[in-house]
Amino acid sequence: MDSGPGPSLYPLHRCKTIHLVRHAQGVHNVEGEKNYKAYMNPEYLDAPLTQLGWQQVDNLRKHVHASGLSKRVGLVVTSPLLRTLQTAVGVFGGEGYKDQMTALPLMVANVGSSGRAAISSHNSPPFIAVEDCREHFGVHPCDKRHNVSDYQFPLSCS
Template sequence: MDSGSSPSLFPLHRCKTIHLVRHGQGIHNVEGAKNYKKLMKPEYFDAHLTPLGWQQVDNLRKHVHESGLSKRIELVITSPLLRALQTAVGVFGGEGYTDRTDILPLMVANAGYSEHPSISSLNCPPIIAIELCREHLGVHPCDNRRSISDYQFLFPAVDFSLASNWMVNNNWGKN
């Protein structure tokens, strides 16, 4: 029997599609590719996106919008690391943020050394940061993050309720 003609156990209209997106190039990726030991440098703590990383974000954003995928996305889940947050809000955030008292930005201007303008939360899916989406909980400074209160300031419209401060794993102190 042709498996394509048999009824599905779950009707497609009741299924969800999941797309996994890796963050754009971070500052740690550049030096780490040359010498893995350099990932231990403290300046890579919670690494931010490079200019190439932001270009990758812009390219993916353009693809998501041109393909029509942006109209079907119901929720964005991200790691609470800076580079992942920058990627998520850059790809899935709204257009042209202007200062308004009734709408929070997804990302404030220049968040995490980005030299990037604010990103709007208008007309975009909800974004939630979940601790268990982190790639590593390791010893490298780039795999450790800031406190949630720092992120809440940088990314005001992102939901951090499932990323807790007790999970912070770094050598610079607990929050």
């Protein structure tokens, strides 16, 4: 197929690009890789990211900003599971949140015992958490979730 300049059935300026990002490493992944039965541990209900997971988030954030992609993102759609919210907000959220800012935080400090500072919504795209974006609705506690409001993310959920 000729991909050169000229008429096209779908002009690129009218197309949207969708980037899919899987969540960074969650605490359930570490134990589950050692022993699959560990996924049944109720301790992993709505599992947060590990420290390695946060490093993965930081690395992807640097790449997204260095490539200029961060300026072209119009909407971030995420699952409402904690690890996916942490990944999405960590990668696409605004710079450091400070109390008394006019912009609300996308994520408050230490969500999921992360030790991470709050993340601002200032200069970030809009976010929406969609239940149907979850990988699957299984029997494993890590595939179940807390209420999004438990984490104080000012996201809309559908």
